[in-house]
Amino acid sequence: MKWNEVAKVRMKDLGMTQEKLSEHLGITPGAVSHWLNARRSPELEVIARILHILDIDEFKVDKNGSIFTSEDFNNSSCATKKINCYPLLSKELIINYVDDLGSNEADNFANEWIESGAVILGKGFWYKVEGDAMLSPTGFSVPSGSLVLFDMGRVPQEEDLILVMSKNNSELSFKKIQSDGHRRLLVPMNPRWPVDVITDEHKILAIAVESKLKLK
Secondary structure, eight states: OBHHHHHHHHHHHHTOOHHHHHHHHTSOHHHHHHHHTTSSOOOHHHHHHHHHHTTOOOEEEOTTSBEEEHHHHTSHHHHTSOOEEEEBOOHHHHHHTGGGTTSSTGGGGOSOEEEEOSOOSSOEEEEEOOSSTTOOSSSOOOOTTOEEEEETTSOOOTTOEEEEEETTTTEEEEEEEEEETTEEEEEOSSTTSOOEEOOTTEEEEEEEEEEEOOOO
16 A cells, blocks of 8 residues: 555545644644655655654554555565564665675674565675665665665566665765666666766665664
8 A cells, every 4th residue: 555545545544634743743634644645745754753653653654655564564465474684784784895895704794683574686785874865755765774675585676776886986876776778777766966977986886675764
């Protein structure tokens, strides 16, 4: 379900009106109505705040923008899903062990492991997003501070979100891959950020398969 559908169902269960929700948010009922009826899309931080007000503190956002709550995790189809834990790797760890990410060497230095039921084809790891390159003014976003699960076993396809390292300056980029003729581009969701051309100086590390934003 989309986040607004989840919110409307939860509001009905709690007996909460749009006016009451708008009071909690400190905005007009009209703005809330636009969001709940999908006429406009708030940022992920706002969605998280709305769901928190509705007593939904644990949720995951799929690539297409669908929301999965803890109730979804516990239903019959999810209960049989295999859950694994993957290391949360810092930027420094990824850069320092870039040639050995497929092994477990960097995992030994991870301070946190996070579970997921996502299907991982290769080596999986979590990374905390830095910067606003993937903060879209409308629709699905991956804001700074989001936790993203990456899979090193997938082949990048058009529109995939990928983690890339620039070999010449050892910087990480998290952007969407798109084609422009014979060129492959790194495209941000934030129009204020530059589009980069993928060259031999770039190393594609992994494909994003899941993202979530921790509130606490």
